Amino acid sequence: MLVLDGVARHFNNKAAVSDVSLTIGSGSFVGVIGRSGAGKSTLLRMVNRLVDPTAGSIRFGDVDVTKLKGQALRDWRARCAMIFQQFNLVGRLDVLTNVLMGRLNTVSTPRSLLQLWKDEDRAVALSALEQFDISQLAAQRADSLSGGQQQRVAIARALVQEPEIILADEPIASLDPRNTKVVMDALLRINRHYGITVMCNLHSLDLARTYCDRLIGMSAGRVVFDGVPEELTEGVARDLYGLEADDVLDFDPAISPERFRGAVPAAA
Numbered sequence: 285m286l287v288l289d290g291v292a293r294h295f296n297n298k299a300a301v302s303d304v305s306l307t308i309g310s311g312s313f314v315g316v317i318g319r320s321g322a323g324k325s326t327l328l329r330m331v332n333r334l335v336d337p338t339a340g341s342i343r344f345g346d347v348d349v350t351k352l353k354g355q356a357l358r359d360w361r362a363r364c365a366m367i368f369q370q371f372n373l374v375g376r377l378d379v380l381t382n383v384l385m386g387r388l389n390t391v392s393t394p395r396s397l398l399q400l401w402k403d404e405d406r407a408v409a410l411s412a413l414e415q416f417d418i419s420q421l422a423a424q425r426a427d428s429l430s431g432g433q434q435q436r437v438a439i440a441r442a443l444v445q446e447p448e449i450i451l452a453d454e455p456i457a458s459l460d461p462r463n464t465k466v467v468m469d470a471l472l473r474i475n476r477h478y479g480i481t482v483m484c485n486l487h488s489l490d491l492a493r494t495y496c497d498r499l500i501g502m503s504a505g506r507v508v509f510d511g512v513p514e515e516l517t518e519g520v521a522r523d524l525y526g527l528e529a530d531d532v533l534d535f536d537p538a539i540s541p542e543r544f545r546g547a548v549p550a551a552a
């Protein structure tokens with residue numbers, strides 16, 4: 285269980301996140317929503333300590349994440365994988381090697397420097413690629429792939445880390461609708477199949493309602509909504525998004541979040 289207690293972050297005396305307290309149960313798929321600048325990315329980045337909180341504590345089980353340093357911090361980051369909007373792959377390396385990077389925490393430094401991967405690690409990486417239907421791309425350079433393919437590689441890399449949490453920061457922001465679905469299905473599959481907790485920043489309310497089992501709405505750095513998708517009425521969404529509401533209010537009554545969430549998508 286991930287517990288945030290009074291977490292805050294200031295940049296140049298300006299609050300990006302203020303007094304956030306949350307408990308996130310294992311295995312949940314949490315969508316973090318809110319208008320641009322609400323503090324969503326800062327919140328996610330504090331969980332894996334890419335950004336240090338100015339105040340408050342973050343705990344995961346017995347671990348006080350806020351106090352970790354050195355190897356203990358690296359160990360935490362291995363348990364808590366991050367997926368970015370811009371994929372963060374090494375473009376000149378092939379797809380399989382990019383996925384194997386997710387195993388670095390299990391490999392000695394000399395072996396990793398020489399890229400001496402064990403057969404077992406290669407098998408795990410290939411199996412992850414197979415799950416997202418991209419094993420045929422294993423030998424290609426990462427920068428020759430489409431955005432949707434690159435994001436699936438990034439998700440495969442996160443999966444082979446064997447994390448307990450995946451933090452996805454706007455993972456579909458630069459993708460077209462078809463790839464958006466493929467990538468969101470991949471995240472849902474990881475969540476359902478492996479029970480890995482997913483925290484995902486999303487701009488689209490429709491996607492958040494469709495894929496997540498809990499929504500956290502942020503405004504000006506604070507949590508102003510915390511509930512199941514069914515509780516996010518149009519009125520609540522309008523309060524959350526203010527003038528941006530019409531851009532994100534694309535509710536499709538044909539999609540029932542409850543019905544959809546019963547299904548685990550097959551491998552993409």
Ligand SMILES: Nc1ncnc2c1ncn2[C@@H]1O[C@H](COP(=O)(O)OP(=O)(O)OP(=O)(O)O)[C@@H](O)[C@H]1O
Pocket residue numbers: 295296299300318319320321322323324325326327
């Ligand atoms: N490294 C930084 N230095 C200074 N200010 C920052 C930094 N990172 C974030 N901020 C500020 O903190 C606030 C919250 O930013 P954050 O990126 O967390 O919001 P967000 O909800 O993720 O926005 P978006 O949806 O546009 O990505 C914004 O006012 C932003 O300008």
